[in-house]
Amino acid sequence: MEWTEEKLNQYIQSGIEESLTLEYKAAGALDSSTSKKQEITKDVSSMANSAGGTIIYGIGEDRTNRQLPGSIGAVDRGRFSKEWLEQVINNIQPRIAGVVISVVTISGVPSGAVYIVSIPQSDTAHQAMDRRYYKRFNFMSEPMYDHEVRDVMNRAKSPRLTVECLLTRTSQVASGDDVSEYEMWIFLKNSGPVYARYVSGVIHTNRLTLADSEIQKLQQPLLPLATWNVATLCKDTSALPLLPGTSALLLRLQLTPFVQNVLRNIPTTSVSWILYADNARPRKGKSLLTSLPSRLEDMQLFDNSEVP
Numbered sequence: 001m002e003w004t005e006e007k008l009n010q011y012i013q014s015g016i017e018e019s020l021t022l023e024y025k026a027a028g029a030l031d032s033s034t035s036k037k038q039e040i041t042k043d044v045s046s047m048a049n050s051a052g053g054t055i056i057y058g059i060g061e062d063r064t065n066r067q068l069p070g071s072i073g074a075v076d077r078g079r080f081s082k083e084w085l086e087q088v089i090n091n092i093q094p095r096i097a098g099v100v101i102s103v104v105t106i107s108g109v110p111s112g113a114v115y116i117v118s119i120p121q122s123d124t125a126h127q128a129m130d131r132r133y134y135k136r137f138n139f140m141s142e143p144m145y146d147h148e149v150r151d152v153m154n155r156a157k158s159p160r161l162t163v164e165c166l167l168t169r170t171s172q173v174a175s176g177d178d179v180s181e182y183e184m185w186i187f188l189k190n191s192g193p194v195y196a197r198y199v200s201g202v203i204h205t206n207r208l209t210l211a212d213s214e215i216q217k218l219q220q221p222l223l224p225l226a227t228w229n230v231a232t233l234c235k236d237t238s239a240l241p242l243l244p245g246t247s248a249l250l251l252r253l254q255l256t257p258f259v260q261n262v263l264r265n266i267p268t269t270s271v272s273w274i275l276y277a278d279n280a281r282p283r284k285g286k287s288l289l290t291s292l293p294s295r296l297e298d299m300q301l302f303d304n305s306e307v308p
Contacts, residue, residue, distance in 0.1 A: 008059065011059070012059065012069045017068055018061070020051055021050075021051055021052060022053055023047075024059045025043070025055060025058075026058075026061070027076070034129075041130075042129075042130070043055055043141050045092045045134055048096045048119050049144065051121050052121035052122075054117065055117045057116075058074055059072055060073055072114060074106040074113055075112065077112065077113050078111045082101050085117070086101060089117070096122055096126055099117065099118070101116070103115060104116065124152065132144075133152075151281060157194065158192060158194060159192040159277045159278060160190065160191045160192035161188060161199065161201075162188075162189050163188060163273045164247070165186055166187070185249065186249075186250045187247045189247040190243065190244055195242060195244060197278055199276070200277075271286070272285070273286075
């Protein structure tokens with residue numbers, strides 16, 4: 001992602017809120033005092049210990065709503081250079097691989113800039129300058145419990161499975177939404193560093209209750225599902241393990257016209273899941289159809305031939 005002053009202003013004007021993976025910091029957060037340096041390492045290490053993310057130095061929080069961005073207040077590059085910030089971040093132990101600092105110069109401020117620190121999720125736990133471990137929680141950096149530190153350190157030893165949902169329009173026999181045919185594709189993704197051999201879990205929805213008669217399974221799923229509303233899955237995939245960074249089709253469903261109408265009016269439809277794999281701890285999550293618009297015809301759909 002290329003960062004520009006225009007993009008930063010779009011974040012401010014659109015009111016992009018802070019989240020688990022995004023934090024705004026005023027220029028005053030960069031300082032040579034020990035306490036400020038410790039705070040920098042605390043914030044950066046907590047991102048790496050959690051889901052990764054972005055810290056923007058040079059945009060403070062809004063005074064009335066601390067989760068929203070305020071105005072741009074450029075960092076003085078003469079006092080605090082990109083190299084200075086890198087040196088502070090490198091005090092984190094062990095060092096975080098893959099941290100990228102982008103510099104955006106601000107028009108009208110010759111020595112001013114905004115620093116965008118992009119932090120990847122790490123496969124081990126990182127310690128801040130105060131010798132503590134932190135995580136992101138409720139948009140803040142909080143100390144980690146012992147079992148949480150152990151879990152992060154075990155990331156490199158087990159697969160990390162998630163469930164992803166996509167919708168595709170397969171055909172449209174006439175004009176209008178109701179006569180279009182849609183399918184829901186549910187994928188199992190391994191974002192961990194090792195492959196998954198044995199997989200088990202439960203998947204269910206928060207909005208839809210579909211009887212077996214309303215579901216048409218279009219092909220044999222990779223992992224057999226008992227039902228859709230509360231689906232139990234268990235599979236020995238040792239003959240064809242789910243490799244790191246790859247996804248496999250879990251289930252492919254044809255949606256009836258009734259279900260299409262429900263989806264059109266409820267864009268918060270979600271699929272919740274709990275997955276077990278090999279020696280990994282159970283993973284829980286929720287996959288939202290966040291890109292689902294109010295009109296199905298406006299949906300960003302993909303071609304079936306491009307789906308693995």
